[in-house]
Amino acid sequence: MMKYYCKRFLWLLVLNFMMFNDEYQYNNKLCVLAAPTDGFVQVSLSQSNFQLQKPYDQARQNRYSNSNGVERFWVYSNDKPFKQGSPTKPRTEMRISGYDYTSGVWQFEGNFYVPSGTTGACIMQVFGAANQATTLQLRVYDGDLKVYRSQVVASNIYNRWFKLNVIHDVGNSRLTIFIDNSQKVVVGGKGASNFYFKYGVYAQDGSSNYMESRWSGIKVFKKN
The missing domain is CATH 1.20.5 (Single alpha-helices involved in coiled-coils or other helix-helix interfaces)
Incomplete structure (x- = not known):
């Protein structure tokens, strides 16, 4: 038994x-x-696809560094714009070139880090829109990552690394934002345009004197 x-x-x-x-x-x-990149094909990026925009009177090394695959962007609120005569606020941003798009489904991926104290700063953009400059800005305000100044994408982001994925479905006028592979926010598009991705740090209203973001693992994908 x-x-x-x-x-x-x-x-x-x-x-x-x-x-x-x-x-x-x-x-x-x-x-x-359920991974954000399922069904997408990664496009090839070389150094020529990355164009730095920085205060026009500053040398590259005074506002940007790249060490062991980590890009560091910083800017001050009293810096000059990226070109003489521009009415825009100070920035140190990387513009991804060679993959501008007007249709299809495209995706940006990168890991970001924002040190405490940075506020009133845009760290990622989908540039281009029908009646304004951008379709999407992800901004940092007091430790929260927001869509422009409204919807919170992630809270308490200071001094931590996060993985960001942004999917732009042009035909359906929709953008989907993921943090660490988890879908957080879906927002509508802003009309037809020529679009491209940017990341770094770009002063907005109410910015801190010093602004910084760090990035690694930048990738761009296109849906089959």
Whole structure:
């Protein structure tokens, strides 16, 4: 009788393990399928695709560095604009060139870090819109990442690394924002234009005197 119960107990253990393993694999597969980049193809980026915009009177190394794959952007609220005569606020931004688009579904991916104290600064843009300069700006205000000044995408972001994915579906006039592979915000587009991605730091109203963001792992994808 004891042998019978021992065998039955062992069989139940094996059965439970098999069920757990199947469920784990199934859930794992679901997680993989839900990745923001599923169905997209990564485009090739070289150094020529990255164009730095900085205060026109400053040398590159005075507002930008790249060490061990981490790009650091910083700017001051009293800096000059990126070109003489421009009415825009100070910035140190990277403009991704060579992949401007007017249609299709495109995606930006990058890891970002914002040190405490930076506020009133845009750290990522989808440039281009029908009646204004941008379709999307992701700004930092008092430690929160927001769509312009309204919807909160992520809170308490200071001094931490995050993975950002932004999908722009031009045909459906929709932008979807992910933080660490989790969908956070969906917003509407702002009309037809020639679009491109930018990242770095760009002063906005109410900015701190010093603004900084750091980036790594920049990628661009296009949907098949």
